[in-house]
Amino acid sequence: MITTPRTQAGKRRAPRRLRLPLSGLTEWTAALALVLIVGIALFGSVLAPHSPTALAGVPYSGASRQFPLGTDFLGRDVLSRILCGGRSVVLLAGAATLLAYLVGGTVGLVAGYNRSVLESVLMRGVDVMLAFPPILLLLLFAAGLGPGYPTLLIGVTVINVPGVARIVRGATLEVSVHGYVEAAVARGERMHAVLLREILPNILRAVVADGGVRFAGAILAIAALNFLGLGLQPPAPDWATMIAENRSGITLQPWAVAAPAVMIAALTLSANAVADAITGRLGVSR
Numbered sequence: 311m312i313t314t315p316r317t318q319a320g321k322r323r324a325p326r327r328l329r330l331p332l333s334g335l336t337e338w339t340a341a342l343a344l345v346l347i348v349g350i351a352l353f354g355s356v357l358a359p360h361s362p363t364a365l366a367g368v369p370y371s372g373a374s375r376q377f378p379l380g381t382d383f384l385g386r387d388v389l390s391r392i393l394c395g396g397r398s399v400v401l402l403a404g405a406a407t408l409l410a411y412l413v414g415g416t417v418g419l420v421a422g423y424n425r426s427v428l429e430s431v432l433m434r435g436v437d438v439m440l441a442f443p444p445i446l447l448l449l450l451f452a453a454g455l456g457p458g459y460p461t462l463l464i465g466v467t468v469i470n471v472p473g474v475a476r477i478v479r480g481a482t483l484e485v486s487v488h489g490y491v492e493a494a495v496a497r498g499e500r501m502h503a504v505l506l507r508e509i510l511p512n513i514l515r516a517v518v519a520d521g522g523v524r525f526a527g528a529i530l531a532i533a534a535l536n537f538l539g540l541g542l543q544p545p546a547p548d549w550a551t552m553i554a555e556n557r558s559g560i561t562l563q564p565w566a567v568a569a570p571a572v573m574i575a576a577l578t579l580s581a582n583a584v585a586d587a588i589t590g591r592l593g594v595s596r
């Protein structure tokens with residue numbers, strides 16, 4: 311007796327599940343976290359229930375309906391200071407990173423393209439700057455300029471310039487040997503035209519991949535200076551300053567220290583994660 315195989319049409323197929331790779335899920339989570347934290351830092355003052363500098367209650371009060379995160383050592387609302395204390399960190403870190411790329415990128419482009427005595431002079435200067443520990447340079451600027459915005463902006467910019475210059479120079483060396491660059495030189499293009507039209511667009515992937523890491527490092531440097539009292543001065547709301555001001559009362563009111571510490575950690579980790587994701591998707595090695 312010959313049997314025919316049963317048809318499979320009557321059998322139900324198991325529904326396919328939408329599976330998102332773990333790496334993709336992590337990237338999206340980091341990106342959303344970064345957008346959320348940066349949004350809070352830039353626009354959180356609109357949602358602050360109290361003035362960040364006003365004495366609104368009893369010092370070191372616990373969490374309550376009026377003060378969801380309690381009060382600090384002077385009686386100021388911790389939630390209001392959290393909502394207002396991140397703008398300076400984000401704006402200064404972003405400005406310092408952009409300035410570092412403007413200065414260091416120019417040095418790296420010129421040094422990588424103009425292989426002459428000028429390259430040696432520029433890169434020897436970069437090597438000298440790299441010989442100094444970043445914290446020492448920051449302390450020197452703090453001693454010379456005094457605490458405040460200029461110290462944070464100039465100091466963090468300077469410590470990032472050497473690294474940016476070396477990254478851009480390495481990328482420029484790789485691109486400058488390509489045929490389209492040689493063709494532009496043969497046409498009689500000036501150096502600035504070759505750098506801006508032919509080389510810069512082709513090294514943007516490496517620059518973008520490195521930029522997120524620089525931004526995260528700038529956040530930590532600014533937070534360190536503010537924690538040491540060498541940056542923004544009280545009563546200006548700032549996450550790192552809040553940690554320094556309230557660390558003696560951490561057992562009485564832990565939220566006054568934990569909340570700003572969590573915000574700094576979340577901002578730094580999400581920026582690093584987004585930078586790693588961009589680096590991986592662009593195929594740029596660091």
